[in-house]
Amino acid sequence: xxxxxxxxxxxxxxxxxxxxxxxxxxxxxxxxxxxxxxxxxxxxxxxxxxxxxxxxxxxxxxxxxxxxxxxxxxxxxxxxxxxxxxxxxxxxxxxxxxxxxxxxxxxxxxxxxxxxxxxxxxxxxxxxxxxxxxxxxxxxxxxxxxxxxxxxxxxxxxxxxxxxxxxxxxxxxxxxxxxxxxxxxxxxxxxxxxxxxxxxxxxxxxxxxxxxxxxxxxxxxxxxxxxxxxxxxxxxxxxxxxxxxxxxxxxxxxxxxxxxxxxxxxxxxxxxxxxxxxxxxxxxxxxxxxxxxxxxxxxxxxxxxxxxxxxxxxxxxxxxxxxxxxxxxxxxxxxxxxxxxxxxxxxxxxxxxxxxxxxxxxxxxxxxxxxxxxxxxxxxxxxxxxxxxxxxxxxxxxxxxxxxxxxxxxxxxxxxxxxxxxxxxxxxxxxxxxxxxxxxxxxxxxxxxxxxxxxxxxxxxx
Ligand code: NAI
Numbered sequence: 156x157x158x159x160x161x162x163x164x165x166x167x168x169x170x171x172x173x174x175x176x177x178x179x180x181x182x183x184x185x186x187x188x189x190x191x192x193x194x195x196x197x198x199x200x201x202x203x204x205x206x207x208x209x210x211x212x213x214x215x216x217x218x219x220x221x222x223x224x225x226x227x228x229x230x231x232x233x234x235x236x237x238x239x240x241x242x243x244x245x246x247x248x249x250x251x252x253x254x255x256x257x258x259x260x261x262x263x264x265x266x267x268x269x270x271x272x273x274x275x276x277x278x279x280x281x282x283x284x285x286x287x288x289x290x291x292x293x294x295x296x297x298x299x300x301x302x303x304x305x306x307x308x309x310x311x312x313x314x315x316x317x318x319x320x321x322x323x324x325x326x327x328x329x330x331x332x333x334x335x336x337x338x339x340x341x342x343x344x345x346x347x348x349x350x351x352x353x354x355x356x357x358x359x360x361x362x363x364x365x366x367x368x369x370x371x372x373x374x375x376x377x378x379x380x381x382x383x384x385x386x387x388x389x390x391x392x393x394x395x396x397x398x399x400x401x402x403x404x405x406x407x408x409x410x411x412x413x414x415x416x417x418x419x420x421x422x423x424x425x426x427x428x429x430x431x432x433x434x435x436x437x438x439x440x441x442x443x444x445x446x447x448x449x450x451x452x453x454x455x456x457x458x459x460x461x462x463x464x465x466x467x468x469x470x471x472x473x474x475x476x477x478x479x480x481x482x483x484x485x486x487x488x489x490x491x492x493x494x495x496x497x498x499x500x501x502x503x504x505x506x507x508x509x510x511x512x513x514x515x516x517x518x519x520x521x522x523x524x525x526x527x528x529x530x531x532x533x534x535x536x537x538x539x540x541x542x543x544x545x546x547x548x549x550x551x552x553x554x555x556x557x558x559x560x561x562x563x564x565x566x567x568x569x570x571x572x573x574x575x576x577x578x579x580x581x582x583x584x585x586x587x588x589x590x591x592x593x594x595x596x597x598x599x600x601x602x603x604x605x606x607x608x609x610x611x612x613x614x615x616x617x
């Protein structure tokens with residue numbers, strides 16, 4: 156029986172990052188992963204493949220929308236869907252193999268198979284039992300569906316099926332205007348599908364700063380996405396490979412239907428802990444199915460820890476990674492820490508949407524005095540040069556101390572721009588600190604500085 160300092164169950168961003176850090180800190184580490192490739196949902200059927208399709212479909216959209224304006228003439232390219240999917244698969248392959256390489260480099264053992272925990276300190280994979288001083292549950296999450304909606308991954312798909320459709324559908328209904336729904340909805344809309352998003356709430360992207368969400372919806376509508384808001388989906392019927400989505404409008408209980416070639420169910424995800432044997436072990440769970448942990452990722456069972464989508468908090472790869480690194484430090488006798496107040500969120504549509512810290516709604520709810528510095532990308536020369544003048548940067552700072560409390564960006568490269576605000580927030584910076592920092596011209600990041608200037612004596616270009 157092999158004996159390890161740490162066995163991590165699951166090789167997604169939480170698990171594999173934690174394993175590498177554990178090994179770097181001198182712990183004998185193994186990861187159990189049953190998939191044929193490392194990287195979990197994110198690399199195999201989530202973040203990475205969706206970004207490949209977003210990139211390809213964005214470029215196609217550019218050829219339709221902007222090429223002629225720049226004097227780039229000629230017929231726009233035809234889509235070879237099979238080839239686009241194989242490009243996406245190549246991207247997945249490069250990344251998953253990269254993790255295999257990192258495991259070898261750091262001497263992390265990959266135990267192939269599906270794990271269960273028969274007793275504390277033991278991990279069973281197939282017929283073999285491995286001993287570990289510490290066991291980490293990093294098993295992630297799976298798509299959750301709705302009553303009356305049966306997923307077949309052909310006509311009614313989750314994000315997994317949406318990444319491997321045999322052909323581009325003519326029409327698609329997306330249930331749920333969250334991150335997955337809007338990213339994948341954008342891909343298929345740009346590839347020519349007629350996409351309707353049906354959302355239970357009265358606004359898209361719940362939890363997002365309301366002003367940004369409203370602007371975002373307007374932009375997506377201009378791009379051709381249709382929205383039915385305040386609508387609860389009741390059921391989806393499938394006949395002869397076509398779907399009929401029935402929903403009820405919440406305001407008046409009226410019922411309506413939508414026909415579609417494909418229905419994408421994007422109504423959230425739930426922790427995936429099936430088959431681990433947690434109930435028999437007596438592991439305490441949260442009411443919504445997550446593994447219950449203390450502030451140091453420990454469960455109520457000695458030597459058993461959990462991170463990532465399997466515990467409470469935003470279901471984001473980078474949150475899982477940070478928890479994985481912090482836990483590795485803790486297991487190595489150091490002080491691991493995650494600052495949950497500074498975890499950015501990004502939607503990788505065009506334009507991108509990114510946020511960190513508090514929204515205006517949260518600050519109002521807390522009764523906190525704050526000021527707003529806003530700057531539109533229309534005032535940013537670089538953004539205009541690349542047809543990305545839509546959107547704005549909105550910086551929120553404490554009314555008295557000027558300390559940055561949050562930032563919300565809709566615009567070009569928002570997902571990258573947000574990080575200078577994250578760093579500023581980690582250092583407890585004021586809006587003035589950002590405003591006094593020289594930003595290269597012409598860059599999109601000048602819009603962040605201008606928003607910071609707008610928190611003080613005023614932006615220059617607005
Ligand atoms: P989500 O929680 O972001 O959005 C689900 C949406 O479905 C909500 O707006 C909800 O109101 C709506 N909904 C629920 N029941 C409904 C019904 N019966 N009828 C109509 N609408 C209904 O979930 P999503 O988009 O599935 O994403 C799952 C997780 O994956 C999220 O935690 C998300 O943060 C994460 N993710 C993050 C990405 C990123 O950071 N770029 C990309 C993809 C996923």
